[in-house]
Structure formats: C-alpha cells, structure tokens
Amino acid sequence: MSISKKYNYPPKLSILRFFVDAEGVRRNPIPYHEKYFERFGDSFSIRIGKSRHIILSRDNDIAQYILQKNQRNYYKSKFQSVYLSKYLGKGLLTVDGEFWLKQRRLIQPAFHKQKMNQLVDNMKLTIVSELKEIVTDKKVNLFPMMSEVAFNVVAKSLFQFSIEEEKLNRIKYIIEAVQNFLIKEIRLPHKAWWFSISGQVKKHLQLAEENDEIIRSIIEERVVSRNKVNDLLNMLLETRYEDTGEGMSVEQLIDEIKILFIAGHETTANALTFTLQLLGSHLDVQQKVFEEILKVESESEDVVERLQKMTYINAVLNESMRLYPPAWITDRQNVEDDVLGKFTIKKDTLIGVSFYELHRNPKYWDNPDQFNPDRFLGEQKKQSMQYFYPFGAGPRMCIGAGFAIYEMCLAICHIIKKYKVVSVQNTVNFNPLITLKPVGVEVVFYERS
Known part of the structure; x- marks a missing residue:
C-alpha cells in the first residue's frame, strides 16, 4: 500500500504558498493561520518532503485527544x-516520558492548594510593594510594569525575601536575553550558521x-543556613522521590527553578496586561469588578477566603485568557501511527494546536471575538470550560495554574480598588512569541476618591 493511500491528512496547504507566506508568518503567524483555517476548516496540513507532515488544528476533539485521551x-x-x-535545562517544561512523570510527582505537592495558601500573604506584600508608586493621570506602558510585578512575585515566592536585589536583577536580565535569542534561533533557522x-x-x-551559578549560590546559602x-525553595528542598527517599540533586533543582521563573513570570505578566487593557476598554465590567472587591472585603478579612469568593473577577480573568491565551499554541508528535478523528497519521507527525484560534472558533463560541465574562458564570461556565485551555490540559496541564490565578486576582484587586483604569486604545496589539506577548498597551490610572 502506498504512503498516500495508507495515511489520510487534513487538507494541504501547498508548499509554494507556505514559502510565499513564510516571511509574514515569521513576523506574526496568527493572521495567516486565520486565513488558512477559513479556507481549509478546523485543521490543515503541510507536506514536508516525501512523507513528513505538519498539522495545525483548532479542533477541540483533536486537542482533547492528543493532550488527554491518548496523551x-x-x-x-x-x-x-x-x-x-x-x-x-531538563525541567518539567522540557522533558518527557518516565523522567517527566517522576519530576511531576515530586514537585506537585509544593503546588497543592494548602501550600499555595501559605504563600498568599507574601504574594500580597510583594504586589502592594511593587505597585505603591503607580503614575496617575498620564499614559503608562502597561506590560513593563506587570512584568516587574510578576517577576518579583515569583522570585519572592521562590526565595522569600532572602535574595539580594543585584542577583534578582541579573537573573531577570539573563532570562529575557536568552528568551529573545531563542526566538531568533527558532524563527530564523536559515541563520543558524551565522549565530554560531x-x-x-x-x-x-x-x-x-x-x-545556573547564581541560582546554585542561592540554594547553597539556604542549605548551609538550615x-x-x-x-517554594524550602518546599522543593524537602521533597523526596517515592522510590529512593532522596531529594533532587542540586543540578535538577536549578533546572526546575529556571522553569518556574520563566513559566511563572511572563505568562502571568501577559495575562495581567491583557486583562487590565480589556477592563480599561469595558468600564461597565470594571465597575462590577470594583463592586465585587468592596463586597468581598466587607464579608471577610482572610485573604484566601476573599480570593475564593471572587467569582466575577475569576470570570473576567478567564474571558481575558480565552481571547488572549498567554500560552497560545502547543505541539506534540506521535510515537506510533494513529487515527486522529477522521485522519490517519504516520508516526512522528508534528501536530500544533492553536489555543488562540480554538478559543475563537465560532463552532464553540457565540460572538467569539466579543469580551463577555458572563461566559464563565453560572450555567454557561460548564459549557465554556469544555473548550478552554488557559493552562493546557491533561497530565501536562501547567503545575502553577493555582499560583497564577491567586497572583492575578490579588494584583487586579489591588489595582482596581485604588484606581480607575482607562485604556488609551481599544485595539490590542501582540506578538506571538513563545508566549502571546502584548505590545504597546497603554492605559491611564486615575486615583479613586
């Protein structure tokens, strides 16, 4: 049986069209994806060479199948x-198979709800400290501010307040420099020789x-001090593998801490920026958020209790992450030949799922481009959650999802209680890098009387 008869792929984008569009796709793939989905349906493929294929999909059944049902x-x-x-390094984000499972089981307890509740007070202190001098009555570029807040929340949740500012600033600089270069390597593969x-x-x-050496010095100082x-550092130092009863090696701990910095910093900064921009463009929604904050704070003094009662703010965050998912795309390759819905695919097929497009697929969402937090309230919420992937899905769902929600709720509450936020522009610009990064989002903060 020939390859073409044995396997059945989604409609194919011609290799000629792929190369014609390549430069535009490199700059911003999303408009091209939209055009291709409009033409081909919820999945399309590109044939590379004689038998290799890449699939891109916005189909919920395919997302569920590769991320959960047959993961x-x-x-x-x-x-x-x-x-x-x-x-x-080789941390949770970058490894697979048995080693990933072993690490996930080891680290998961540090992110259980009870443990997260213990970190909330430090989160709040950091957020209040970082946002105590917001510039009012003039345009502010929002993302750098939210990036600073998110980075320091992660840093001080990992290391509490024992790390020198100089080390923190250096870690931040290195993470940003390495990420920016990594994007260049991925998007400009033909320049690999020059980069080398x-x-x-x-x-x-x-x-x-x-x-690595900076993080190693922080770990060693903690171990020596007892x-x-x-x-989180203390929680990670105390974790033990089930089979050996031993803790992580210092090298592995360094790799996991790097992943936590990156996964817990930029995605949260992105989501906060998009959410505040949307609130600044929808003042009626912002007023409801403000009213919920006052109501919940009058009913309870416990920070965790308050967070758990903030149903409308959670709905706003969910709707913001539906429209602008920070982790906007994921990919997988299959170990064996498989049947993927109505398609039969060869092993090692690369399958991308665009959460950005799935979250706006009119098959699953009414008025998909409209900002409507009510989708995540009451009876509508159950329906919406079936097609919603803010933190991925299945066993590899983001380990820090609860941490991120707590942090974002605390930041939104602190800002909206003190300030009315008004967006300078109603359109949202972004750059789809490893994450969906906001670009040039400006707002004005007006102090509430």
Missing part, C-alpha cells in the same frame, strides 16, 4: 525538548551557565 502516544516536539532545554560563527550561541550559553523558610 501517552504523544510527546513534546524537538522545539520544546531540544531548543528550550539547551538554555533552560558570530559567537551569539556561545554568548547565550555562557549567560545560561551564569544563571533556615526553615516558608517559600
């Missing part, structure tokens, strides 16, 4: 397991090594 047959692509691990001979690869690998501090 054992699907592993992360080389982009995640090779490119990312070169700079970030010009010394750029070497430079960024050295930066990654410097980052201080029992209520932070």
Whole structure:
C-alpha cells in the first residue's frame, strides 16, 4: 500500500504558498493561520518532503485527544525538548516520558492548594510593594510594569525575601536575553550558521551557565543556613522521590527553578496586561469588578477566603485568557501511527494546536471575538470550560495554574480598588512569541476618591 493511500491528512496547504507566506508568518503567524483555517476548516496540513507532515488544528476533539485521551502516544516536539532545554535545562517544561512523570510527582505537592495558601500573604506584600508608586493621570506602558510585578512575585515566592536585589536583577536580565535569542534561533533557522560563527550561541550559553551559578549560590546559602523558610525553595528542598527517599540533586533543582521563573513570570505578566487593557476598554465590567472587591472585603478579612469568593473577577480573568491565551499554541508528535478523528497519521507527525484560534472558533463560541465574562458564570461556565485551555490540559496541564490565578486576582484587586483604569486604545496589539506577548498597551490610572 502506498504512503498516500495508507495515511489520510487534513487538507494541504501547498508548499509554494507556505514559502510565499513564510516571511509574514515569521513576523506574526496568527493572521495567516486565520486565513488558512477559513479556507481549509478546523485543521490543515503541510507536506514536508516525501512523507513528513505538519498539522495545525483548532479542533477541540483533536486537542482533547492528543493532550488527554491518548496523551501517552504523544510527546513534546524537538522545539520544546531540544531548543528550550539547551538554555533552560531538563525541567518539567522540557522533558518527557518516565523522567517527566517522576519530576511531576515530586514537585506537585509544593503546588497543592494548602501550600499555595501559605504563600498568599507574601504574594500580597510583594504586589502592594511593587505597585505603591503607580503614575496617575498620564499614559503608562502597561506590560513593563506587570512584568516587574510578576517577576518579583515569583522570585519572592521562590526565595522569600532572602535574595539580594543585584542577583534578582541579573537573573531577570539573563532570562529575557536568552528568551529573545531563542526566538531568533527558532524563527530564523536559515541563520543558524551565522549565530554560531558570530559567537551569539556561545554568548547565550555562557549567560545560561551564569544563571545556573547564581541560582546554585542561592540554594547553597539556604542549605548551609538550615533556615526553615516558608517559600517554594524550602518546599522543593524537602521533597523526596517515592522510590529512593532522596531529594533532587542540586543540578535538577536549578533546572526546575529556571522553569518556574520563566513559566511563572511572563505568562502571568501577559495575562495581567491583557486583562487590565480589556477592563480599561469595558468600564461597565470594571465597575462590577470594583463592586465585587468592596463586597468581598466587607464579608471577610482572610485573604484566601476573599480570593475564593471572587467569582466575577475569576470570570473576567478567564474571558481575558480565552481571547488572549498567554500560552497560545502547543505541539506534540506521535510515537506510533494513529487515527486522529477522521485522519490517519504516520508516526512522528508534528501536530500544533492553536489555543488562540480554538478559543475563537465560532463552532464553540457565540460572538467569539466579543469580551463577555458572563461566559464563565453560572450555567454557561460548564459549557465554556469544555473548550478552554488557559493552562493546557491533561497530565501536562501547567503545575502553577493555582499560583497564577491567586497572583492575578490579588494584583487586579489591588489595582482596581485604588484606581480607575482607562485604556488609551481599544485595539490590542501582540506578538506571538513563545508566549502571546502584548505590545504597546497603554492605559491611564486615575486615583479613586
């Protein structure tokens, strides 16, 4: 049986069209994806060479199948397991198989709800401290502010308040520099030779090594001090593997901390920026958020209790992440041949799922481009959650989802209670990098009387 008869792929985008559009796709793939989905339906494919295929989908059944129902047959692509691990090491985000499962089981208890509740007070203190000098009555570029807040919340949840400002600033600089270069490597593969001979690869690998040494020094200081501090580092130091009863090696702990910094920092900063921009463009929704804050605060003094009662604010965050999912795309490759809905695919097919497009697919959402937090309230919520992937799905769903929601709720509450936020522009610009990064989002903060 020939390859073409044995396998059945989604409608194919011609390789000619792929190359014609390549430069535009490199700059911003989303408008091109929209055009292709409009033409081909919820999935399309590109044939590479004689028998290799890439599939991109916005189909919920395909997303559920590869991420949850048959996830054992699907592993992360080389982009995640090779490119990312070169700079970030072998942590939860970049590994697969038995080693991933072993690490997930080890680290998961540190992110259980009870443990997260213990970190809330420190989160709140950091947010209040970072946002105490907001500039009012003039345009402010929102993302740098939210990035600073999110980075410091992660840093001080990991290391509480024991880390020097100089080390923190250096970690932040290195993470941003390495991420920016990584995007170049991925989007400009034809320049790999130049990045290598010009010394750029070497430079960024050295930066990654410097980052490792900074984190190593923090870990060693903690171990020597024997201080029992209520932070994530202490929780991770105390975890033990089920089979050996031993803790993580220092090298593995460094890799996991790097992943927590990156996964817990930029995605949260993105989501906060998009959410505040939407609230600044929908003042009626912002007023409801303000009223819920006052109501909940009058009913309880316990921070965790308050967070659990903020149903409308949670709905606003969910709707913001539906429209602008920080982790906007994911990919998998299949270990064995498989039947994917009505398609039969060869092993090692690369399958991308665009959460950005799935979250706006009119098959699943009424008025999909409209900002409507009511989708995530009452009876509508159950329906909406079936097609909603703010933190992925299945066993590899983001381990820090609860942490991120707590942090975002606390930040939104602190800001909206003190300030009325008005967006300068109603349109939202973004750059789809590893995450969906907001660009040029400006707002004005007006102090509430």
